[in-house]
Amino acid sequence: MAGTLRVVLGDQLSRGLASLQDLDPDTDTVLMAEVTAEATYVRHHPKKIALIFSAMRHFADSLEGEGIAVAYTKLDDPDNAGDLTGEVARAVARFAPDRVVAVSAQEYRLAQEMQRWRTACGVPVELRADERFYCSIPWFESWAAGRKSLRMEFFYRKMRRATGLLIEADGQPTGGQWNYDHDNRKRAPDAIGQPDRMRFQQDAITREVVELVRARFGHHFGAIDGFDYAVTAQQAEQAFEAFVADKLPSFGDYQDAMKVGQPMLFHAQIGAYLNCGLLDPHAVCARAEKAYRDGHAPLNAAEGFIRQILGWREFIRGIYWLKMPEYAEENRLNAKRPLPRFFWTGETDMRCISEVVRQTHEEAYAHHIQRLMVTGVFALIAGLDPRSVNYWYLVVYADAYEWVELPNVTGMALYADGGVLGSKPYAASGKYIDRMSDYCRHCRYDVKQQTGPDACPFNALYWDFIARNRDKLEGNARMTMPYATLNKMKPEKLDGLRQQAQAFLNSLDYAEEGEW
Template sequence: MSRPLIVILGDQLTHDLPVLTGAPENAVVALFEVEEEGRYVPHHPQKIAFLFSAMRHFAHMLRQQGHQVHYTCLDDSDNTQDLISEAERIAGLYDCDDIRVTSPGEWRLFDRIQKRRGNTLPWYMVTDDRFFCSREGFNQWAQGRQRFRMEHFYRWMRRETGLLMDEQNNPQGDQWNFDQNNRKPMPKHLIPPEPPEHQPDSLTREVMTLVETHFGHHFGTLEGFNWPVTRRQALNDLAHFIEHALPFFGDYQDAISDQHPFLYHARLSGALNAGLLRPREVCQAAENAWRDGKVPINSAEGFIRQILGWREYVRGIYWLNMPDYKRRNDLNADRGLPAFYWTGDTDMRCLKRAIEMTRDHAYAHHIQRLMVTGNFALLCGVSPAALCDWYLAVYIDAFEWVELPNTLGMVLYADGGYLGSKPYCASGKYIDRMSDHCQHCRYDVKKSIGEDACPFNSLYWHFLERNEKQLSGNQRMKLIYGSLNKMSDDKRQALREQALRFLDQLEETPAYGQGDHLAGYERRTGKGGD
């Protein structure tokens, strides 16, 4: 009987993967910690600790289930530090006849494995069944469409899955989307719930020491690490969210707080993207809470849409268009990443707090990413490669299949409207409306000109002016370009000069891709990422 090596990747920690459930009794199951996966961008120490700890706990569970498991630790003396090489080395060690793996979520690994399939030791990829929509299913949905819109895909997925649908397959509440109910700023009297605490066990503590030794110079801190590293912990987080946060999630999902990093958000995306939770059980839990009268429909629908709609949609976009999608830069943005993205050293309070929360938790919720760090990068003309790599590095839930379309397409509009219908650009007025940052800021959000004027305001108008040729024909931007065209020449000139003065003094970091860009920045400035 042939003996396969079953490779489990760090984002495939799901107990009922087909590659596992269909494995013969003599199979060897292998998991690898390798330097390459921690350094292709400088991942946040909490992200690396989360994945390594979850992998070690998953290996322990597999052994308890009777699997023969090989686990390569990062500091093993014979570790090749490359995933492909390590898999082939271990296959030889156990006299395996082939290597089997669930299809990777990222193109770079998928492409490398594809190129090994004709090797003397063959590789086989098994379809990943952990999504509502298969890659083939999305391709069929997309076929013949000139433009893709998430809302159309989401409605199709609702009908396909039956989630929040009635017996006639119509949407519950007679609406597909309750987004108009979900844009309330955070009221002062509400105090959001604290997330459950996960005390690091011996395995996690060992991993944290390892990560501090090997990756401690990366942006971020391990202090306060509190992520679920087992399925049991992830299910506990899900239950806590459903009971304590989901009832308010809909109303306040777009709100931003100066002091509370998590608000009513689920903090489940890391566990979902690593495989500790399946999306169907998460969506089903939210629907059940609505059916039981425990949460309003706008909360249940808004949450389910993030997973059933947006998460599935961006994965489909990613695989439909890679690898060319990653090279898109339709607005010709070429500025380097602002240096303070690594330090938080800025007087702009909204950016400072978003970056500090990212440093401390490897987390910022979707509006902080889209409308604060993302919006600022869009307005400044930061290159897609620079911002995409930063997001991929610093967030615990960031894997390229979900991060790249969100950043390149939605945040930076670098795909020319392929994914989203308009750029999500905004002045300081939006941040003032949705957060309490501005009252703590040295800049005046109501001013556009002068030393104390909020930089977002002049940058906003400069962005519109700079990209007028590409954007003025967009129907959703007709109104704002009408305002720009009515503006006096003197005012436009003053806003332009204000924006250019700000951009001229904006320090940038080197381009990504060399592996030591952050260390180089620290040597130049004397500023560390911690």
Template sequence: MKPRVVVILGDQLSPEIRALREADKDRDVILMAEVGDEATYVPHHPKKIAFLFAAMRKFAESLHRDGWTLRYTKLDDSDNAGSIPGEILRACEETGAEECLATEPGEFRLIDALEEMPIPVHIFPDDRFLCSHGEFDAWAEGRKELRMEFFYREMRRKTGLLMDGDKPEGGKWNYDHDNRKPPPGSIDAAPMQFTPDETVEEVLTLVEARFGNNFGALRPFWFATDTAQARRALSHFIKTALPRFGDFQDAMMEGERFLYHSILSMYLNAGLLSWTEICAAAEQAYKDGDAPLNAVEGFIRQIVGWREYMRGIYFREGPAYTRRNTLNHDRKLPGFYWDADTSMTCLSEAVAQTRDEAYAHHIQRLMVTGNFALLSGIDPHEVHEWYLAVYADAYEWVEAPNVIGMSQFADGGVVGSKPYVSGGNYINKMSDYCKGCAYDVKVKTGEGACPFNYLYWAFLDRHKARFGKNPRMAQMYRTWMRMSEEKRADTLQSAEAFLDRLDRGVRV
């Protein structure tokens, strides 16, 4: 019986991955490959590339120790075909295999590439997730609005997480109201960091040589690169940060890059951790009295709620989703998204942190970099490709709905019932960024005013035909119309002058 090639992708580093379960250890050949196509389809952050290559090498070694026949192609191997399909065909030619087993990739471009192969490729569902495509579609069928909150409740019922019989623990499904405290005076937690071992150092040297000009700092590199390390990082978070995660999950602080966030999403999305073990650990902390309900519920909601919901939206909406542009925004992405060279402290901090860590938390992504892009009318596809490139946890299935849908409202309301926009007051409330900023958050128009203030009102004015009758935005439109004609004109003029400077590449 001829062998089959069993391909394991870089974000499928789980021993229970479906293709591996379908394989025969005595017959089949496992293929893992570091290929140029996957490393360059967007200019990935060097830390992300290094994390995945190092984790892939360690996972491959664990498969080898477990007795699998393994083909592993390194990026600098002379006969590297440069793509996943190319490596599959090369493996078939050299082993005599005539078919391939694969687990469904998380990006349509790779699904298409596998489906177009000249050999049979059996693509199995990725059942590491809680909700299958069919289950999500069944939930969505016939609904006028696909709101995450209602999906999340179904996932809580399905898993039994934080449930008291058929009712939610504590009597409420969602404790988000308790999770909006401004930044504390100091932070007494930090994510667990790991010293690079020999395998990681070898990868870092490779990435420095091949991707040294990419946006982002490669060193210091401290990510976990195997499941044992990732589990230590999980335990560390549960003990040191989860208890205060809820209170301060939306807060932002200058110089504090992690606050009480877990920094586990890259490990979860690559397969080093499972959603079940993460949620079980968090729930147990609540049961043991080590973490409050608002923290644990908010954390679990991000995983079985938002994460699963985003994946459902991505596969339901299809491959054209990333090209949606309902608001017809076409401005180029400003250069400071790549160099942090702006006088706006919030944006400078968020971009600099992204450059150094390949990480920013959800409010920095949504209400700073995302909010500015939406208010300024940046092309949502450019925004999408930036997020996909710069974050270590970004894969299109989770990134695109968050950006195209939630952040940029480019999908016309599939994900959100209104755009996530705000003036400078929100950032001032939830951060300390405004205190030392060159712009004054309390000034609404003219030179020295916080750009978020006038850009916010200009956005509402520009899109009043679309959003003017939205009940969730009606109050803001009434406020806008109560302003004097002179004040509205001054606001729009300030926005026009700022956007003109942005278009001309003048530092802002």
């Protein structure tokens, strides 16, 4: 061959990928491989596996349409080595390239594996930085150096200035404020109507993949029936344009809202496409800004959308690479309780939990407030083991990769990092869920009751969490109000709440490790 073997991973499906920019179609070959190891290092939701495999096959077809040679290994190929290192070594033996070029993985475990390719392949291996993000890892490390605390808001302002997104000619933020989050907390009205997300018919490639996934991974958590994700860049862009046209104008107002039977509301649902490379974050942020400049969407909607990508997504990735591998073991609150079985079955009388788990099973999707303030808050106040909780989140969502999942769960949802990522734990009673949803109206528990057989479990669990973590949290300035309330609470009331919490936790059915 005497050319370059260019390896493209399943979450690198971007034509502008750094490893493809200097490709010579006369001498180079692109290697892509569906491998069991990547589908099973956790038992991914079948719809996530189907999305990645179908998108990979479509991406390979598009490269071949340009006249580029692609060596593609399907999962059921009898010669499939089963992991990426084996597939790269097999391709090197087959093609005898001068070198191997790839973009380094965003997940720590796979990035470490790729470092070993140099030994396994016997030819030079060049691992390039992933240029698809706004912020490079060295830039983030430089920004973080010497700071006493790492807060997304300050990082976000820096990124706004660096990119010019929603920045005026005088250097000030559009509208005079950096953040319009206070405008984005409206409860969705009872009679609200919203357009459904764009759904795509399965073509022959996708149908073949769906049946393969059904046969190989049908025992994983999640439904494969009804798979209708975008599987090409063109389809993902169509889905995003439909969001901009139909949903972005109301996204800001209702981005924190939750409703029974309406999992999508006004959310874009593009995380899975961004994280596997079908959509470009630069392009979608620029498009959201244009929608505001053109008068199509209000400022709070455009800013809120851009903040999730330019702010949170970039910040989370920076934290991940700054703190790994130790970050994966963080458990500052010493939480040890195993995962309740209802995280897998959805079988619980808590309507908020059952609603989120069941839609997650069907769609491989829940929006950020459902993840943070329903399943996340329950995991926090119930003292669930961060390792088990992280495993669950990585399994169940189509957009979940460790670089984005781990900091959001360990840092944001569980406060297991002790405040590296967030300034306080996002503990809450049932009042928050009642304020932002209609779940409580459809629940057999009474959100207004704190104790007794009909009391919302979140209420007693909240005060139990506050009480048992006093030594770790009372000194936090943002926890002044709950501890002031706790200190005024009569001992017999607190004892009743803690007994209620313990009785509820003792009544739960817990999943065995490795069961799912």
